[in-house]
Amino acid sequence: MELNLVLQNVLTPPVLFFFLGIIAVVLRSDLEIPAPLPKLFSLYLLLAIGFRGGIELEKSGFSDPVLPTVGSAILMSLLIPLICFVILRLRLDVFNSAAIAAAYGSISAVTFITAESFLESQNIQFDGFMVAALALMESPAIIVGLLLVRVAATKERPDSRQMKWGTILHESMLNGSVYLLLGSLLIGFLTAAHNPGGVVKMQPFTGKLFYGAECFFLLDMGIVAAQRLPGLKKAGSFLIFFAVLIPLFNAVLGVFIAKALTLGPGNALLFAVLCASASYLAVPTAMRMSVPEAKASYYISTTLGLTFPFNIIIGIPIYMSLVNTIIPSTS
Numbered sequence: 001m002e003l004n005l006v007l008q009n010v011l012t013p014p015v016l017f018f019f020l021g022i023i024a025v026v027l028r029s030d031l032e033i034p035a036p037l038p039k040l041f042s043l044y045l046l047l048a049i050g051f052r053g054g055i056e057l058e059k060s061g062f063s064d065p066v067l068p069t070v071g072s073a074i075l076m077s078l079l080i081p082l083i084c085f086v087i088l089r090l091r092l093d094v095f096n097s098a099a100i101a102a103a104y105g106s107i108s109a110v111t112f113i114t115a116e117s118f119l120e121s122q123n124i125q126f127d128g129f130m131v132a133a134l135a136l137m138e139s140p141a142i143i144v145g146l147l148l149v150r151v152a153a154t155k156e157r158p159d160s161r162q163m164k165w166g167t168i169l170h171e172s173m174l175n176g177s178v179y180l181l182l183g184s185l186l187i188g189f190l191t192a193a194h195n196p197g198g199v200v201k202m203q204p205f206t207g208k209l210f211y212g213a214e215c216f217f218l219l220d221m222g223i224v225a226a227q228r229l230p231g232l233k234k235a236g237s238f239l240i241f242f243a244v245l246i247p248l249f250n251a252v253l254g255v256f257i258a259k260a261l262t263l264g265p266g267n268a269l270l271f272a273v274l275c276a277s278a279s280y281l282a283v284p285t286a287m288r289m290s291v292p293e294a295k296a297s298y299y300i301s302t303t304l305g306l307t308f309p310f311n312i313i314i315g316i317p318i319y320m321s322l323v324n325t326i327i328p329s330t331s
Contacts (some may be wrong), residue, residue, distance in 0.1 A: 005317035005320055005321060006314055006317040006318075008121065008122070008317075009118055009121075009313070009314075009316055009317045010313060012117065012118070012121055013211070013215050014114055014117055014211075014214050014215050014218045015114070015218070015312060015313060017215045017216070017218050017219040017222065018218040018219065018221060018222040018225075018309070018312055018313075019222060020219055020222060021218070021219045021220060021221065021222020021223040021224075021225070021226065022222040022223070022225065022226040022309075023222075024222070024223055024226075025222075025223055025226035025227055026226065031223065032223065033216075033219070033220040033223065037216075037220070038217065038220045038221075041213050041216055041217040041220075042110075042177075042217060042281075043176075043180060044209075044213055045109070045110070045113055045210070045213060045214060045217060046109060046177055046180045046181050046184065047180060047184045047206070048184075048205070048206040048207075048209075048210050048213075049109070049112075049113060049116075049131055049134075049181070049184075049210075050131060050135070050180065050181045050182070050183070050184025050185045050187075050188060051184045051185070051187060051188035051191075051202060051206050052128055052131070052188060052206055052207075053128040053129065053130070053131025053132065053134075053184075053185050053188060054128070054131075054184065054185040054186060054187060054188020054189035054190075054191070054192065055128060055188045055189070055191070055192040055199055056127055056128020056129060056131075057128055057129045057131075057132060057185065057188070057189050058188070058189045058192035058193050059128075059192070060127055060128070060129055065127075065129075065261065065262070065263065065267075066129045066132075068261055069129070069130070069133060069261055069263065069267070069271065070129070070132050070133050070136060072257055072261060072271075073133035073134075073136065073137050073271065073274060074133075074136055074137065074140055076137070076250075076253070076254065076257070076274070076275050077105050077106065077107075077136075077137040077138070077140040077141045077144075078105070078140050078141070078144055079105075080101075080104060080105040080141070080250055080275065081098075081101040081102055081104065081105030081141050081144040081145055081148070082101070082144065082148075084097075084100065084101035084104045084105065084246060085097050085098060085101040085148055087242065087246070088100055088101060088242070091238045092298075093293075094148070094149060094152045095149060095291050095293035095294040096293075096294045096295055096298050096299075097148075098145045098146070098148040098149045098152070098291060098294070099145060099283075099287040099291050099294035099298070099299045100239075100242075100294075100298060100299045100302065101141075101144075101145055101148065102141050102142050102144065102145025102146070102148075102279075102283050102286075102287065103141075103145075103278050103279050103280070103283040103284070103287075103299045103302075103303050104141075104246055104247075104250070104278045104303070104307075105140070105141030105144060105145070106137065106138045106141040106142065106278065106279035106282060106283045107134060107137045107138055107274050107277050107278075107279060108277035108278060108279060108280065108303075108308060108311070109134060109177060109181070110217065110218070110221060110308075110312075111273055111276075111277040111308065111311045111312060111315075111316075112130075112134050112270065112273055112274060112277065113214060114214070114218070114311075114312055114316065115269060115270055115273040115316050116270070117211070117214065118269075118316050118317075118320070119266050119269060119270075122320075124265055124266045124269075125264065125266050126264075126266030126267050126269070126270055127266075127267055130267055130270045130271070130274075131181065131185055132185060133270075133271070133274060134181065134274060135178055135181035135182045135185060136182075137274055138177065138178050138279065138282050138283075139178060141279070141283065142282070142283055142286045145283070145286075145287070145291075146286075146290055146291070149290075149291055177281060177282055178282070218312075221308070224304065225304055225305055225308055225309050228300060228301050228304045228305035229301075229305045229306075231297045231300065231301030231305055232301050232302070232305050232306060234295075234297050234298070234301070235297065235298050235301050235302055239298060239302050240302075240306065242302070243302040243303070243306040243307045243310070244306065244307070244310055247276040247277070247278070247307055247310065247311060247315060248276070248315075248318070250275040250276045251272040251273070251275055251276035251315070251318070251319045251322065252322065253275060254268075254271050254272035254273075254274065254275030254276065254319075255268060255271075255272045255319070255322045255323055255326050255327065256326065257271065257275075258271045258272065258323070258327065259326055259327050263327070264327075265320075265323050265324065265327055268323045268327050269316070269319055269320050269323050272319040272322065272323065273311070273315075273316065273319060276311060276315060276319065277307070277308075277311055278302075278303040278307045278308070279303065280300060280303040280304035280308060283299070283303075284296060284299060284300055284303075287299060
């Protein structure tokens with residue numbers, strides 16, 4: 001791994017603000033972000049990245065790399081939960097294994113956004129159509145996790161065949177983050193195609209404000225992640241190692257698939273990050289509703305307390321180094 005990449009990533013404002021939030025908790029500062037603001041900034045980031053992605057998708061069109069890349073991303077969101085479930089069943093019951101597997105098969109939009117900022121700081125080009133992959137990778141993992149419970153927990157839960165699949169599908173495919181991402185993507189696409197002036201008018205909101213909003217949001221995420229660290233004691237050493245090693249394994253898979261898809265270094269990194277990240281918002285919400293037997297402290301503390309900081313701080317540079325090794329730039 002190139003140490004220089006780690007330093008360049010750590011010394012960017014978003015990551016430094018993330019550290020600032022962690023340190024605030026460690027030093028027991030009374031710093032806190034009022035509850036409505038993190039939600040507002042989260043929605044803003046999703047709207048902005050979706051709108052920008054739609055503009056780029058309109059420029060690139062549905063050419064050869066777009067559909068195969070999006071299809072491969074969906075396939076990975078189906079495959080990763082199965083791999084994780086097999087590993088987790090070595091130590092955990094069906095319910096916890098399925099819930100954690102679903103979380104790691106899904107994605108973290110904030111990790112993706114941070115990876116985009118990293119690429120911009122390195123002047124590495126990437127395409128906006130990767131946002132479509134981001135939006136479509138969340139729901140399949142939730143469905144796989146619930147199917148695993150239905151198939152593998154027939155003895156522990158005799159009524160598993162009577163899950164309310166309409167509610168489950170609605171929750172997984174129309175949860176707020178997926179809906180806003182896809183909606184913003186479509187609006188950006190239509191605006192770029194039929195109303196270029198609208199793109200110009202939106203640029204100050206979706207462009208210039210974006211970096212500052214990301215820093216503010218990561219400050220809050222640093223506070224929340226640090227508060228989740230004590231939960232790792234309950235998770236135990238097995239889950240702690242899992243939370244670090246499985247993102248690395250998934251990222252390696254992602255890089256080799258990106259190479260097979262002939263993606264450039266920037267898109268390859270984003271694809272690897274999508275494979276390596278884990279959901280700490282949408283999946284926990286769905287699992288609390290549908291798999292109450294699973295311990296929330298397990299799938300939240302591992303994803304938010306360890307995997308998210310790991311990816312944000314050193315994971316992204318590690319994956320970039322892998323990309324540079326396996327998919328060397330042609331420039």
